[in-house]
Amino acid sequence: xxxxxxxxxxxxxxxxxxxxxxxxxxxxxxxxxxxxxxxxxxxxxxxxxxxxxxxxxxxxxxxxxxxxxxxxxxxxxxxxxxxxxxxxxxxxxxxxxxxxxxxxxxxxxxxxxxxxxxxxxxxxxxxxxxxxxxxxxxxxxxxxxxxxxxxxxxxxxxxxxxxxxxxxxxxxxxxxxxxxxxxxxxxxxxxxxxxxxxxxxxxxxxxxxxxxxxxxxxxxxxxxxxxxxxxxxxxxxxxxxxxxxxxxxxxxxxxxxxxxxxxxxxxxxx
Amino acid sequence: xxxxxxxxxxxxxxxxxxxxxxxxxxxxxxxxxxxxxxxxxxxxxxxxxxxxxxxxxxxxxxxxxxxxxxxxxxxxxxxxxxxxxxxxxxxxxxxxxxxxxxxxxxxxxxxxxxxxxxxxxxxxxxxxxxxxxxxxxxxxxxxxxxxxxxxxxxxxxxxxxxxxxxxxxxxxxxxxxxxxxxxxxxxxxxxxxxxxxxxxxxxxxxxxxxxxxxxxxxxxxxxxxxxxxxxxxxxxxxxxxxxxxxxxxxxxxxxxxxxxxxxxxxxxxxxxxxxxxxxxxxxxxxxxxxxxxxxxxxxxxxxxxxxxxxxxxxxxxxxxxxxxxxxxxxxxxxxxxxxxxxxxxxxxxxxxxxxxxxxxxxx
Numbered sequence: 001x002x003x004x005x006x007x008x009x010x011x012x013x014x015x016x017x018x019x020x021x022x023x024x025x026x027x028x029x030x031x032x033x034x035x036x037x038x039x040x041x042x043x044x045x046x047x048x049x050x051x052x053x054x055x056x057x058x059x060x061x062x063x064x065x066x067x068x069x070x071x072x073x074x075x076x077x078x079x080x081x082x083x084x085x086x087x088x089x090x091x092x093x094x095x096x097x098x099x100x101x102x103x104x105x106x107x108x109x110x111x112x113x114x115x116x117x118x119x120x121x122x123x124x125x126x127x128x129x130x131x132x133x134x135x136x137x138x139x140x141x142x143x144x145x146x147x148x149x150x151x152x153x154x155x156x157x158x159x160x161x162x163x164x165x166x167x168x169x170x171x172x173x174x175x176x177x178x179x180x181x182x183x184x185x186x187x188x189x190x191x192x193x194x195x196x197x198x199x200x201x202x203x204x205x206x207x208x209x210x211x212x213x214x215x216x217x218x219x220x221x222x223x224x225x226x227x228x229x230x231x232x233x234x235x236x237x238x239x240x241x242x243x244x245x246x247x248x249x250x251x252x253x254x255x256x257x258x259x260x261x262x263x264x265x266x267x268x269x270x
Numbered sequence: 271x272x273x274x275x276x277x278x279x280x281x282x283x284x285x286x287x288x289x290x291x292x293x294x295x296x297x298x299x300x301x302x303x304x305x306x307x308x309x310x311x312x313x314x315x316x317x318x319x320x321x322x323x324x325x326x327x328x329x330x331x332x333x334x335x336x337x338x339x340x341x342x343x344x345x346x347x348x349x350x351x352x353x354x355x356x357x358x359x360x361x362x363x364x365x366x367x368x369x370x371x372x373x374x375x376x377x378x379x380x381x382x383x384x385x386x387x388x389x390x391x392x393x394x395x396x397x398x399x400x401x402x403x404x405x406x407x408x409x410x411x412x413x414x415x416x417x418x419x420x421x422x423x424x425x426x427x428x429x430x431x432x433x434x435x436x437x438x439x440x441x442x443x444x445x446x447x448x449x450x451x452x453x454x455x456x457x458x459x460x461x462x463x464x465x466x467x468x469x470x471x472x473x474x475x476x477x478x479x480x481x482x483x484x485x486x487x488x489x490x491x492x493x494x495x496x497x498x499x500x501x502x503x504x505x506x507x508x509x510x511x512x513x514x515x516x517x518x519x520x521x522x523x524x525x526x527x528x529x530x531x532x533x534x535x536x537x538x539x540x541x542x543x544x545x546x547x548x549x550x551x552x553x554x555x556x557x558x559x560x561x562x563x564x565x566x567x568x569x570x571x572x573x574x575x576x577x578x579x580x581x582x583x584x585x586x587x588x589x590x591x592x593x594x595x596x597x598x599x600x601x602x603x604x605x606x607x608x609x610x611x612x613x614x615x616x617x618x619x620x621x622x623x624x625x626x627x628x629x630x631x632x633x
Contacts, residue, residue, distance in 0.1 A: 056524075059528060060527070061524055061527055061528075081527065081530050081531070081532055082530035083530075084530065085528065085529055085530025086530070089528060090524070090528040091528075092522070092524040092525055092528070095521065095522060095524070095525050096380070096521055096522035096525065097521065098380065098520040098521070098576040098577060099576065100570075100574070100575065100576045101520075101576035102576075104287065105287075105575075105576065108287070108298075109517060109518060109521070109529065110529070112514075112517075112518050112529040112530060112531070113529055113530035115514070117511060117514060118294055118295050118296075119294065119295070119296055120295075120296055120297040120298065120514060121289055121296045121297055121298045122296055126289070165529070
């Protein structure tokens, strides 16, 4: 551990001076971030700010050109990937499911890191998958092909797979993309329950600031590859920050339902 | 949750997952994934038995059996054991190799149109073989090639070309689309080279070369069957062991890595095994069209599931080739190349499966 943590919860995942680049193009500049056990963090920022790139690095999909990502204090890139997969699960932005794959098979694939060539399917696997399906309300659709599901159901199926993987940490990249508002709420309710009922440490990249403020305990705002602000939704979602990070003139009022900050846009600045 | 009914309502557990446990070993299967290979094996044995007896000199089933258990007269023994059995053995081995190779490539590329042809194996092998046929004996380079022997030259050509395709496609890992596009480009170049060689050849050489390019089992025997058998003995277990990882690789690189798969390594092993299988098959019988492309798709439609099953693809490949060879030898005129028959036999069957199937047809 490099930095002293003021909160009592242990740091599970940390970026320590992480620089991320595609070729010569640096996308994230020497960023520090610490994610404590049992937290629910949303990374927000305008398009192209590097938030998805940062999430990829936290999930060891992208190797930093400088600095390290630490999972439970150990460099994630030098930890065997199968070991990481038992602790950290991730849901890419537009995951690809092969044609004809059923929901039950998709969720069963989540058990991959716990299996070996010899032990390809234990009774444990069976129990975990059955439980994951029913917990996400997908049991009835278990034998449907994934490609026949609606967008909201498909996202539920993938979350069910992440649940079956049984990891303490879960990284989700814009899980609400392409969903209508009702299904956006539905998916985030499910992710919220993963956090509260199942004690998962959740990091999610989100575009919708109001939903982010509702569901996350902590917001991390990024702009041009730099971490601009980090804290509770009330601390981060200020009119000044919206102007600075999103170039948006907006009012921030309490959400009439939850009391969390709610952004009401006025106009684009510049 | 505003539950929206799926566009296709699920039947009540049509193909439930079954579990097999033997000691510490456990795996899941579906009934059809076991039934289809078993059935294919049964039909394959029958087709091979029929094929042993049929031809210019028909031999009855009982006589064939007699020969197989060590009896029978000398003529029958010679025809069955020296002429027909080795040829059928080559057909089985080539069919297995092409079927499994196609299933591996299609799973890796996540594309039902992918086949070893696309990886340059066929084009490179054709250059090697046609060079030996056309240049052999007429130039010093040709004499060197000719000394190498046609199968070896084809094997070397196929492997070299595949290596070139990989070399150009590799960027800290393999991207399916990039690999397929580079493969198509290089295959087109290889075809140009082959056509150039054909313009330089005598009419007799061109005829021989054309039969080789179509793929043929004529005159194939133990000389081809033995190296094939040895190669399959190594490559098949590796292929089947890859099965579990292939299931995760199918999801896309990010998800596969998230599940703890070492993606570049798994991809490299998959493609190398697929290329090696195709190369040994092509060097033995020429580039028999269609088997590697279509048999995996037939297999996945018969077994259900989300990816071409390796075992079923191998056995169905063998069945298609043995049946096609039987047709080529008995129904059609002398030394008709089997490569023509595989397409004529296989294509209508795939079309029928596509037309009656519910499965979205991405082929």
